[in-house]
Amino acid sequence: MSTEQQCPKNLSILPSVDISITGIKDADMILGELSSSTASTNRNYTAFQLSLERGNNSDVASAGQAAIYYIGGICCLMPEVTDDVLEGFRQGGGRVRVVRVPDSDVVAIPNQKKANAFFGWLVTMLYKNTNQDISNITGPDFKAPSEAAGYDPPRGEENEILSLFGCLKHLFCYWEYGQLGRIKESVLKGILNHTKDGGSFGDVCSHVAKTLSWKHMAGFCNVYKTLVLSDSPVLGFHGLAHEVENLYRAVNAVGGSEMPQFFRILGDVSKYHLVDRSMFPTLIAVSEQIMRTAGEVNFRPAGSRLSEVDYHVAMHRNQFADAVEAHVMQFVNDRRQGDEG
Numbered sequence: 001m002s003t004e005q006q007c008p009k010n011l012s013i014l015p016s017v018d019i020s021i022t023g024i025k026d027a028d029m030i031l032g033e034l035s036s037s038t039a040s041t042n043r044n045y046t047a048f049q050l051s052l053e054r055g056n057n058s059d060v061a062s063a064g065q066a067a068i069y070y071i072g073g074i075c076c077l078m079p080e081v082t083d084d085v086l087e088g089f090r091q092g093g094g095r096v097r098v099v100r101v102p103d104s105d106v107v108a109i110p111n112q113k114k115a116n117a118f119f120g121w122l123v124t125m126l127y128k129n130t131n132q133d134i135s136n137i138t139g140p141d142f143k144a145p146s147e148a149a150g151y152d153p154p155r156g157e158e159n160e161i162l163s164l165f166g167c168l169k170h171l172f173c174y175w176e177y178g179q180l181g182r183i184k185e186s187v188l189k190g191i192l193n194h195t196k197d198g199g200s201f202g203d204v205c206s207h208v209a210k211t212l213s214w215k216h217m218a219g220f221c222n223v224y225k226t227l228v229l230s231d232s233p234v235l236g237f238h239g240l241a242h243e244v245e246n247l248y249r250a251v252n253a254v255g256g257s258e259m260p261q262f263f264r265i266l267g268d269v270s271k272y273h274l275v276d277r278s279m280f281p282t283l284i285a286v287s288e289q290i291m292r293t294a295g296e297v298n299f300r301p302a303g304s305r306l307s308e309v310d311y312h313v314a315m316h317r318n319q320f321a322d323a324v325e326a327h328v329m330q331f332v333n334d335r336r337q338g339d340e341g
Helices: 042-055 063-077 079-092 112-126 131-135 139-149 157-165 168-178 183-194 199-212 218-228 238-255 260-266 269-275 281-292 308-316 320-340
Strands: 027-031 096-100
Touching (some): 063 112, 063 168, 112 183, 183 199, 218 281
């Protein structure tokens, strides 16, 4: 196939970039401005819109080609990450050719807020961490970026957004390519830099940064806030020594990372398991119970049987003696009623 036939219509070819991607011999990535320091312009938005159109065209894009179009779309609105994205692709091994929207095709995009909303959606999907996470796409995933962008999508446009990943194969491929090299790290740092921007794009970046902060670490964060920061006596209980040891291993790993709030995104993959709920399940249950009952004077409604978690919550609240007494009294009352029956 000739170069002209391979090149998307009305796009000018930049020098080819030798990049290998598993399963792809030749693929295109569309860009706007060449300068990595150029702020988003109409050319960038034109390139972004074309990237989405090409990626969503089943006649043009295979799953791998669609993924590259979409990741290239991120580069269109955040040009400074382009070099790291290309280097990431290069480490995958194939060939990706960069094409550029010519001046003659640049148009004034009537709704940049819509483009910003789609950008937020693409970036959010790039950071889905697991197979289950990838296949579980919920309303907030695509509604929240629109709200952050100040874009009110017309009825029915939800299908247009979801159609960017018409099947799970496309989504898995997009996520897989995002793992190459420093792509995830570079895009996230670009997002953080743009949170300082004003307007719709900066608001979307701020939303994405907030969404990704402490992602997949809720249990760890709850334990840290309720038990570690308060130096809770629960952490000295001998029966929880193994969980406490796991907790402090997690604290050291997260605290030692470059950006602790993005540990499950940018940290060493081999250490991700350290913050799993399975590493300290009782401590997580205790912390969640503490948070649920924060406004209650009594640790447990009268007349109910105490669990292991209840005991530890009482210990944390310095009501352990009262808890034991209440539990014993309930036990005695149960026995008395049994004897009378």
